[in-house]
Amino acid sequence: MTIPPPRSPGDPATWRPATQAVRGGLERGPHGETSEAIFLNSGFTYDSAEIAEGRFTGDAPGHVYSRYSNPNLSMFETRMALLEGSEAARATGSGMAAVTASLLALLRAGDHVVAARALFGSCRWVIEHFLPRFGVESTLVDGADPRAWEMAVRKNSRAFFLETPANPTLAIVDIPAIAKIARAAGAKLIVDNVFATPIFQKPLLLGADIVVYSATKHIxxxxxxxxGVICGSQQFIDGDLKDICRHTGPALSPFSAWILAKGLETLDLRVRRQSETAALLADLLADAPGIARVFYPGRTDHPGHAIARAQMSGFSNLIAFRMKGGKAAAFAFLNALGIVDISNNLGDSRSLATHPATTTHRNMSPGARAEIGVSEDLIRLSVGLEDPADLAADMNAALGVAGG
Ligand SMILES: Cc1ncc(COP(=O)(O)O)c(C=O)c1O
Known part of the structure; x- marks a missing residue:
């Protein structure tokens, strides 16, 4: 029997995103396993002291310790980089570890950050309260106003940070416009792309330098x-960021990396279906008498709709809405939901709803919350994979109880 040469799948960089999300980075072991194997080990062994030395100097290929790298982390990172269109990626133990490590890699004492005001509560805390401990100042601006970004730039501005759509109000920031200002200022633009997902928005193609994710969410x-995961140039990922991740230890567990790589295989299907349902529910909520305002970037009444259309290929599975009856009505609505769970997580196959002012954004002052539209009557809904008709019935029943 003649054994033919190994089959070649071609260059993964030329595959379309759905193929990259299923097959990118797959490294099969000697057993030819269909699914990725799990490498649940902290350390690695070497056939000789010379090989150990070579692995540490980087002259011999291979892993040395799972805080540094691991086959499951590499598979997840390669798959993410392909999907994001970045040269490289670095996985972390949480989304906040990705946000913090990317900022720490860019900044030094005496530097300045410009960031959008509308951010997830912990991202705001890192920028407003944590970075100043190390001599890094910041200016928070209205993300939707390019002029405000321009005005905030100082000689020492080294990083710009934004989320679009933002958590929880789905405020939209014009990525190409802000990327241009960052470039002119000599600063790197970091985009937290959690709400959009890599399926609907590619910040690097729009001019951003670094993209961060809480992989806890849709991934x-x-x-x-x-x-968490950070996507960017090889130079950025293998520069200070690599040392920070290796030596301060925000490592992702190999088991979680395996779960996340499997999550990517169905990401495209899930977020498209969830967003289709979200568009239906956003219209249902907008027509309900007890709702004061719906925020969904796919609707023409969203202030950022035109920019969202230009830079996103879909509009996310998240909806925010204000109840006419204030906090009491918002709580009554949440408590009356039968299928949708009350939870501060998002991007899940189960629909989840939360009251941001008392959960995800409760650490901000009432004034700071008011500035970004996190009012007491606001609810954030993350639409899942349940049947749209069941979700609509759940919404209608809860609106009936809450006075909607
Ligand atoms: C926009 C955004 N960025 C970052 C994070 C932090 O992610 P993690 O909870 O995985 O640390 C979250 C979590 O809710 C988020 O919504």
Whole structure:
């Protein structure tokens, strides 16, 4: 029997995103396993002291310790980089570890950050309260106003940070416009792309330098593990960031990396279906008498709709809405939901709703919350994979109880 040469799948960089999300980075072992094997080990062994030395100097290929790298982390990172269109990626133990490590890699004492005001509560805390401990100042601006970004620039501005759509109000920031200002200022633009997902928005193609994710959200998408990932140039990922991740230890567990790589395989299907349902529910909510305002970037009444249309290929599975009856009505609505769970997580296959002012954004002052539209009557809904008709019935029943 003649054994033919190994089959070649071609260059993964030329595959379309759905193929990259299923097959990118797959490294099969000697057993030819269909699914990725799990490498649940902290350390690695070497056939000789010379090989150990070579692995540490980087002259011999291979892993040395799972805080540094691991086959499951590499598979997840390669798959993410392909999907994001970045040269490289670095996985972390949570989304906040990804946000913090990317800022720390760019900044030094005496530097300045410009960031959008409308950010997830912990991202705001890192920028407003944590970075100043190390001599880094910041200016928070209205993300939707390019002029405000321009005005905030100082000689020492080294990083710009934004989320679009933002958590929880789905405020939209014009990525190409802000990327241009960052470039002129000599600063790197970091985009937290959690709400958009890599399926609907590619910040690097729009001019951003670095993209960060809480992989806990849509990438896992089934409420199982925490994780984060940073995508950017090889130079950035292998520069200070690599040393920071290796030596301060925000490592992702190999098991979680395996879960997240499997999550990517169904990401495209999940977020498209969830967003289709979200568009239906956003219209249902907008027509309900007890709702004061709906924020969904796919609707023409969203102030950022035109920019969202230009830079996103879909509009996310998240909806925010204000109840006419204030906090009491918002709580009554949440308590009356039968299918949708009350939870501060998002991007899950199960629909989840939360009251941001008392949960995800409760650490901000009432004034700071008011500035970004996190009012007492606001609810954030993350639409899942349940049947749209069941979700609509759940919404209608809860609106009936809450006075909507
Ligand atoms: C926009 C955004 N960025 C970052 C994070 C932090 O992610 P993690 O909870 O995985 O640390 C979250 C979490 O809710 C988020 O919504």
């Amino acid at each position: 896992d998408g089934q409420g199982r593990v925490l994780g």
